[in-house]
Amino acid sequence: MNTQSKTTWHSSLKHIIPCMIIINKIVLCCYLLTLVTVNTASAQTGTQAFSDIKTTWRGDYDRYDFLMDTATLAIKPIKAAASEQYGMTDTVKGQVRCILVVPKHAATGNPWCWRGFYWDHEPQYEVELLNRGFYIAYINCDPGKQWEAWYKFLIDHGLSAKPAFGGMSRGGINAYAWATSHPDKVSCIYGDNPAIRPASMAKMGDLAKRDIPLLNVCGSQDFLYEKNTQPIEDIYHQLNGRITVLIKEGTAHHPHSLRNPMIIADWIEKNIQSSTAVPDFIDSTFTKSHYYSLAKTYKYLTEEDTYATCSGPGFTPCYDRYDVKNKNFFGTSTLVIIVPNNPAPGKPWVFRADRIDRDAVVDQELLAKGYYIVATPLTEQSGADSSQWNAIYRTLTDHGFAKKVVMEGTGASAGEAYAWAIQNPDKVSCIYTVNPVMRSLMTKTVLLENLSPLAKAGIPLLNVCGSQDPWLRFNTMDIESSYKQLGGSITVIVKQGEGHFLTIDPKPVVDFITKKSKS
Numbered sequence: 001m002n003t004q005s006k007t008t009w010h011s012s013l014k015h016i017i018p019c020m021i022i023i024n025k026i027v028l029c030c031y032l033l034t035l036v037t038v039n040t041a042s043a044q045t046g047t048q049a050f051s052d053i054k055t056t057w058r059g060d061y062d063r064y065d066f067l068m069d070t071a072t073l074a075i076k077p078i079k080a081a082a083s084e085q086y087g088m089t090d091t092v093k094g095q096v097r098c099i100l101v102v103p104k105h106a107a108t109g110n111p112w113c114w115r116g117f118y119w120d121h122e123p124q125y126e127v128e129l130l131n132r133g134f135y136i137a138y139i140n141c142d143p144g145k146q147w148e149a150w151y152k153f154l155i156d157h158g159l160s161a162k163p164a165f166g167g168m169s170r171g172g173i174n175a176y177a178w179a180t181s182h183p184d185k186v187s188c189i190y191g192d193n194p195a196i197r198p199a200s201m202a203k204m205g206d207l208a209k210r211d212i213p214l215l216n217v218c219g220s221q222d223f224l225y226e227k228n229t230q231p232i233e234d235i236y237h238q239l240n241g242r243i244t245v246l247i248k249e250g251t252a253h254h255p256h257s258l259r260n261p262m263i264i265a266d267w268i269e270k271n272i273q274s275s276t277a278v279p280d281f282i283d284s285t286f287t288k289s290h291y292y293s294l295a296k297t298y299k300y301l302t303e304e305d306t307y308a309t310c311s312g313p314g315f316t317p318c319y320d321r322y323d324v325k326n327k328n329f330f331g332t333s334t335l336v337i338i339v340p341n342n343p344a345p346g347k348p349w350v351f352r353a354d355r356i357d358r359d360a361v362v363d364q365e366l367l368a369k370g371y372y373i374v375a376t377p378l379t380e381q382s383g384a385d386s387s388q389w390n391a392i393y394r395t396l397t398d399h400g401f402a403k404k405v406v407m408e409g410t411g412a413s414a415g416e417a418y419a420w421a422i423q424n425p426d427k428v429s430c431i432y433t434v435n436p437v438m439r440s441l442m443t444k445t446v447l448l449e450n451l452s453p454l455a456k457a458g459i460p461l462l463n464v465c466g467s468q469d470p471w472l473r474f475n476t477m478d479i480e481s482s483y484k485q486l487g488g489s490i491t492v493i494v495k496q497g498e499g500h501f502l503t504i505d506p507k508p509v510v511d512f513i514t515k516k517s518k519s
Helices: 002-046 126-131 145-156 170-181 205-207 224-237 262-271 361-368 387-397 412-423 452-456 472-485 507-517
Strands: 056-057 061-069 075-078 097-101 111-116 135-139 163-167 187-194 214-219 243-248 286-292 295-300 306-311 317-328 331-339 351-353 372-375 403-410 428-434 460-466 488-495
Touching: 061 145, 075 145, 097 145, 111 126, 126 135, 126 224, 126 262, 135 145, 163 170, 170 187, 170 205, 187 262, 205 224, 214 262, 224 243, 286 387, 317 472, 351 361, 351 387, 351 460, 361 372, 361 507, 372 387, 387 412, 403 412, 403 507, 412 452, 428 507, 460 472, 460 507, 472 488
Parallel strands: 111 135, 111 163, 163 187, 187 214, 214 243, 351 372, 351 403, 403 428, 428 460, 460 488
Antiparallel strands: 056 061, 061 075, 061 097, 097 135, 243 306, 286 317, 295 306, 317 331, 331 372
């Protein structure tokens, strides 16, 4: 290359290089802009594109329609006919209609609600869920391989692996059939005047074990109430599952849902995520369930102009309950630990000598104040066993529970509470009993003659009794007389006109316990 050629080449290069740099910058900017746009869309929805074919649904939400081949399970997009408006009327032989409605802004995790049947019937709760970032899905057939394929299609496109379910009437059959067969693929179930098959009813325990919360909304005059809604509630209570019930006064099978859907939408939004936090004193031998009052409230529904009888965790505090059976440690019966939602400082707790019922109003007030409730086990042959109680006490106090515990018991179980307290007066803050019967399987000690360790330790006593209780004279009154002679502090509340089964006013009892357990 001669000198003149070199000069010309270098001169040309001076013009070409800036142009190439500018072009590369433009290409790079376009690429980055595309990448940012894609990533932004992905961050907003976390889903793949469902289809280019869409219509609109209530509130101008994007609606995607599909046909699923019943034989091959292949899914292809279609456009809903304008004549269908928001509903679904057309069917195709050998094909199943599927629908997905997309929120404008997806909530974290891409939650969705799966309608069991009757597309677009009383959809107000679904519209509200769309407002909150939920997807709404539907398939126009009963559960089977088509449901399996539809579920896979949706989660493969980024939707949550655990949808909520809404089942009205026959839709309840479908929702419960899928959920009991796939308890790992459901977050919660809202049934509205739901029907249910015996096969699903027989597997409700699988839902309770998975901690699947239920909501049943039903009319008091609905023909399905006694045969479906009520048995579902009864069985789930026995299984210690969470079930919220709302019974609309004077309403039949129709209309479904609530005109103001906030109660339903709030419940679904709250229950799509299950709690995974486990206290440090709980290990793999424990089974988790829930404890809550069955007390009913009467709530006015403004839009329906009627009242509803409401019960369950949607309307009352609900607490985690842990049960354990362990022949090597606790014998063959069950220890129960109920955990407050907000434990009080120092982890105060009640050592309850008998089983806990749903109407234990004192314990419920104490749970609300941050106390743990521990119901002691009973061995198969000998009932209460002090060595087991001692082991429980050591385990819990080693995990930070208060060193001084509140003892509680009713009837003969009160005697067991006194027996353990007499053996361990340094470990007791106070004793609360109802219609106490001073006998014990834990010890051969005559309890009424051995109250002095309690008095010396300064343990205050509270006995609540009925004036007509047959044990009053030779138990409650004798405890009071003996304890006062020993210089002990004792309070006795006598419920006039009541017998062994009492209505308890929790306030004076809770005031006594909270004051004495802190002193």
